[in-house]
Amino acid sequence: MIELPESVTLARQLTGAIRGKRVERAVAGKSPHRFAFFAEEPEHYDMLLRGKIAGETRSYGGYVEIELENMRLSFNDGVNLRFFAPGQPEPKKHQLYLVFDDGSALVGSVQMYGALTAFRAGTNDSPYYLAAREKVSPLEEGFDVDYFQALLGNVDRKKSSAKAFLATEQRIPGLGNGVLQDILWTARIHPKKKVGDFTGREIAELYMAVKNVLRDMAEKGGRDTEKDLYGKPGGYRTILSKNNTAMVCPECGGEIRKEAYLGGSIYYCPICQKI
Structure with a gap:
């Protein structure tokens, strides 16, 4: 995709x-x-x-x-x-x-x-x-802390989960269920965690993960789960995806879990990404 x-x-x-x-x-x-x-x-x-x-x-x-x-x-x-x-x-x-x-x-x-x-x-x-x-792209300078905070301010913090915030309602066009997994793992946030339960540090980590992970993916020619114009897989090696066949977290060695949630699959480490 x-x-x-x-x-x-x-x-x-x-x-x-x-x-x-x-x-x-x-x-x-x-x-x-x-x-x-x-x-x-x-x-x-x-x-x-x-x-x-x-x-x-x-x-x-x-x-x-x-x-x-x-x-x-x-x-x-x-x-x-x-x-x-x-x-x-x-x-x-x-x-x-x-x-x-x-x-x-x-x-x-x-x-x-x-x-x-x-x-x-x-x-x-x-x-x-x-x-x-x-809308402002995370790859642009205009996607700054104030812009990200404004996005957070426009969701129902009690009802919206991390996945719902990032990957629904076209809040951040181009950020879908595929790139979501590594962003949340990098920020150490569970996909189901409610926005209202984010700590200040988690908000900061999530903002940086959105910016840095997407930039890294783009600079490396996309994800290894997708193919480019010439049929070659992207150079970014996904951490949480179908390509992680061992289903092992590279940080703690724990088992990666896969579940159906909000119309798609989510991957997460229950040790590193506590709800």
Whole structure:
């Protein structure tokens, strides 16, 4: 899934791979998928994108957005993006196939759900997209202590858990259930712990973990649980994830626990992250 570290990585790679290239052909919706979403009818994508020259690709939260002159092409968390060099055959299944004038191609595929949105610049009114565009990223200087405290002040401290605070309601776009695990482990906070029970030190540790862990993930090309534009796993080795097959905490040697919580799995060390 594309979360903030992956969107930053994909945006950087796409800018290097396709900037300056002209779209020769666009095929959308070739493989029917119930949960692949398009802004226009898929059959209109070729008309909308053909002949457009790719500019900068940018990252907004969990969104990756390609500039195509007056058009934009954005992808959100459930879309897998791969770059195909000239001469590589078109895959049998895909939700988007964008061919450039040098014969290279960009392939977008959806496994669970995802949006592949082509729209004219300035016309995307999706509240999730707008939140990703407008809110301050943890990778920016504006995401300071005061900003973080303001986020904390806008939640029900008695009802909201650490996971609910960080990974719901688009408070921090691009911070989802995947990156959440290592952030909370680094801050030594249990995912179910109520915000109202945070100590001052825990708030400070959580703020620093959000900033530092996400920066580390982004600088290393994303998490090792996800793949980049060329199909390679990210360079950040996750601490709490499916990749920790030993299920052992690297700090205390205790057993890592996995549970279902708030629509997804959580991993935590019951010794280092007490509720």
